[in-house]
Amino acid sequence: MAQIAQKDAHALILDAIDRGDFRPGDRLVESELADRFGVSRTPVREALQRLETQSVLVRDGRSLIVATLSHDQMAELYAVRTELEALAARLAAQHAAREEIRVLRRMVNEDEAFLGDARALSQANRRFHRQIHLASHNRYLVQQLGMVHRTMALMATTSLAAEGRGETALGEHLAIVDAIEARDGEAAAEALRQHLSEAFETRLREEALRE
Incomplete structure (x- = not known):
């Protein structure tokens, strides 16, 4: 007990x-x-x-x-997250069931309701990425990504709070889903990498403005 x-x-x-x-x-x-x-x-x-x-x-x-992540820790975390998530997207393009893909697309559409609410959008973003992890159908990858996303919670702010980032991020999510649905693993991985690159750049820019 x-x-x-x-x-x-x-x-x-x-x-x-x-x-x-x-x-x-x-x-x-x-x-x-x-x-x-x-x-x-x-x-x-x-x-x-x-x-x-x-x-x-x-x-x-x-x-x-x-804990609060330092600049170097944040950069290291994004580097690992990007490669793991790109792999998840590639595997999802290969293994995701049609139902899983429909759920991903519905998530993107429904998440538009959270635009303007950074906290709610951040939570919706985590759910979307988690769904991609599950759609990879690789339990070890899902486990590792779970650890990475736990550490992401140690960032004091969300990049989705930046002006215009929410709308752009949802467009990037849609591109990922389109590639997964097309069963194009390389395109899905590249769309995921680009999505996280934009998020990281936004976060760096916002932190520079606060200093």
Whole structure:
């Protein structure tokens, strides 16, 4: 039972970070987390220790705070993410069922409703990319991409908050779906690479403006 509780506490904290409930730099307090999630403090303490070893949390004196990615870490993460996601898109073009492709296209259409709401659009974006991962039908790739996307949550902002980026990103999503539906693996991989290149460039530009 304790092992299940530990796993649940770890997942609950990660999900909260992924949703943006906890942002980079936020201090996580054991007692507050236990009350929030309705679990005892022991599994929360163990989950916090595990998240620290995974570099999701870092020490600030005696406190644990949500980690913030440095410029170099962000560049390294995008490099890995781009190649893994390009592979997922290529495999999806080969293996995705017709139903999966229709779901991807419906997601792009429905996500237009979130334009103007950066947080909602960011969550929709994660769902879209996750669907591509699943459509690759490669469990090991899905696992690795899950780890990468958990780390993406440590970025303080979303590139989709930049003016005009939401509309452009949805157009890029549509190009990826078109290539997958055409069963053109190379085109799907290239469309995915271009999409993430644009996202990375937008993020770098926004960070430069804030300095």
